[in-house]
Amino acid sequence: MAQETVVPRTAPPAAPSVSEVRRHEVAAFLRHRREHLTPEQVGLPRGRRRRTPGLRREEVAQLSAVGVTWYTWLEQARDIQVSVQVLDALARALLLDPSERAHLFQLAGAVDPTPATACPSITPAIRRLLEQLEPVPACVQNSRYDILAYNRTYGLLLCDLDAVPPEDRNCLVLSYTHDDWRSAIVHVAEAQRLMTARFRATMAGHLAEPGWKMLLKRLRTESAEFREVWDRHEIVEHRSRRKEFMNRYVGRVTVDHTDLWLGPEAGPRMVTYAPADEESRLRLEKLHAIALERAAPVA
Structure with missing residues (x-):
């Protein structure tokens, strides 16, 4: 009696995981960008024996x-x-x-920690409103x-x-690390304390977000003053208040924030x-005129 031959069934290959797909997409994207950059574009010498199209891997590693x-x-x-x-x-x-930067972070499943230069909240109408508020200084944060947009007087x-x-x-980085910005705030220590306390209160809802963690790390690394204020664990909610600035062009101005x-x-x-x-109003008008003059094209 002939024996029946049993052919073992082969299991279908497992589908790649989402993380595996992401890794391959990131790899392909980086490789494509590397191969389409010239050494001159990134400030490197070309050399005589270059055979690799674009940059070499070691050059990208060095630059990064x-x-x-x-x-x-x-x-x-x-x-x-x-x-x-x-x-x-x-x-x-x-x-x-x-757009390429956003694509890279999206492929990697990560959140871009840098301030967005193109924010959905900054519509053409918002930009027009900022301009129409002049000479009143105004910005969007x-x-x-992060300062996302601003008018010329605020600038x-x-x-x-x-x-x-x-x-x-x-504003936090500038108030702790930028000499001109710091010197323009009349009550700088109080302003730093209130901003830091508001930042701590707001960060409670963003503890796991890379952008917030990187900003906190930067502030703690670059400013001993910030570390001292941060470690007080003060909490303050946002509220309108009067502020005083010592502007380098027009002098002291008092404003309602x-x-x-x-x-x-x-x-x-x-x-x-x-x-x-009234004095502050006249000085802001003068500051606006200076901003317009600086922005005017050279004939």
């Missing part, structure tokens, strides 16, 4: 301040942990534009004190804000500084 082996593993889609700090460094090294109120890199345009929230939650808000007296 990461290990060559580690970066190689990243392009090979190895199962390694990639921090938001490393993603930020790679985005800068590879000269990613805002998020709950982390000269505490320092030359246009000269500050976008990633440094944060008002927060105008742009949504139902305590997220982005428009901050306005209405003059509290």
Whole structure:
């Protein structure tokens, strides 16, 4: 009696996991960007024996301040942990534009910790409103004190804000580390204390978010004053108050600070500084005229 041959069934291959798909997409994206950058674009010499299209892996690693082996593993889609700090460094090294940078963080399943230069709250109508409020200084901030947009009077109120890199345009960072900004605040110690206390109160709802953690780490690293105030564990809610600034162009101005929230939650808000007296009004008008003159094109 013939024996029946039993053919073992082969299990279908397992579908790749989401994390595996992400790793391969990140690897392909980084490799594509690396191969389409020239050494001249990132300030490196080309050399005579270059055969690799674009940049070499070791050059990207050098520009990003990461290990060559580690970066190689990243392009090979190895199962390694990639921090938001490393993603930020790679985005800068590879000269990613805002959309490419957002794509990289999305592929990696991470949240971009840097202040957004394009915020959904900053609509053309909001920008027009900021302009129409002049000479009253006004800006839009998020709950982390990042300055997302501002009018020309605000741009000269505490320092030359246009000269500050976008990633440094944060009221907390500026109040603790920027000499011009600090010197323009008449009661700087009190302002720092209140901002730090409000930042602590708001951060309670964002403890796990990379952007908030990186900002806190930066402040604690760069300012002993901040560390001392932060460790008091004071909590203060947002409220309108009178402020005094010593402007380098027009002198002392007294203003009433008002927060105008742009949504139902305590997220982005428009901050306005209405003059509290006639002298301050005249000085803000003069400051606005100076800002207009600086912004005028050279004939």
